[in-house]
Amino acid sequence: MKINIQDIDVHPIEMDDEISLEFISPLIREYYPNQATVHVHAEKIKKDVRVRIELLTRAHYTCDRCLDEFDVRFTARIEQQYHQGAGELLDEEIIRIAADAIEIDINPVISEMMLLNHPLKMLCKEECKGICPNCGAHLNHEECRCGERPIDPRWDELRKLLK
Ligand SMILES: [Zn+2]
Numbered sequence: 001m002k003i004n005i006q007d008i009d010v011h012p013i014e015m016d017d018e019i020s021l022e023f024i025s026p027l028i029r030e031y032y033p034n035q036a037t038v039h040v041h042a043e044k045i046k047k048d049v050r051v052r053i054e055l056l057t058r059a060h061y062t063c064d065r066c067l068d069e070f071d072v073r074f075t076a077r078i079e080q081q082y083h084q085g086a087g088e089l090l091d092e093e094i095i096r097i098a099a100d101a102i103e104i105d106i107n108p109v110i111s112e113m114m115l116l117n118h119p120l121k122m123l124c125k126e127e128c129k130g131i132c133p134n135c136g137a138h139l140n141h142e143e144c145r146c147g148e149r150p151i152d153p154r155w156d157e158l159r160k161l162l163k
């Protein structure tokens with residue numbers, strides 16, 4: 001996604017766009033298959049362009065506990081400063097752009113904000129009961145079978161013989 005900064009001296013930028021997130025890091029790309037709505041606000045103060053990005057999409061995760069797949073609303077926001085032309089950068093977070101740049105490609109920043117906001121833990125719900133390690137029962141949907149006494153069919157045959 002690119003923002004045109006030709007008129008930014010006169011008009012701050014306020015724009016919305018629908019983008020696909022194919023360009024984000026391969027480490028997390030599979031979790032964000034849906035279109036994202038991106039809102040961008042940008043303004044120029046002297047030689048600095050300040051960009052605020054807000055992103056909304058539906059993430060597709062796999063629950064760490066029960067392995068169910070689920071969709072969830074994902075939002076992220078970030079502020080990025082760009083410096084146009086030469087001159088000292090006061091902060092290593094600031095990205096330099098050419099003095100005659102007419103647009104800024106914000107995809108690298110979007111990629112970074114996705115990584116920063118990607119959850120370390122994915123849970124389908126806070127109270128997810130997971131899977132019983134013993135019997136494999138999916139405890140959100142069914143009762144654990146561990147409590148039941150195992151019935152071995154061979155005993156039935158033996159009982160018949162004893163009669
Ligand atoms: Zn779960």
Ligand SMILES: [Zn+2]
Nearest residue numbers: 132135144146
């Ligand atoms: Zn069990």
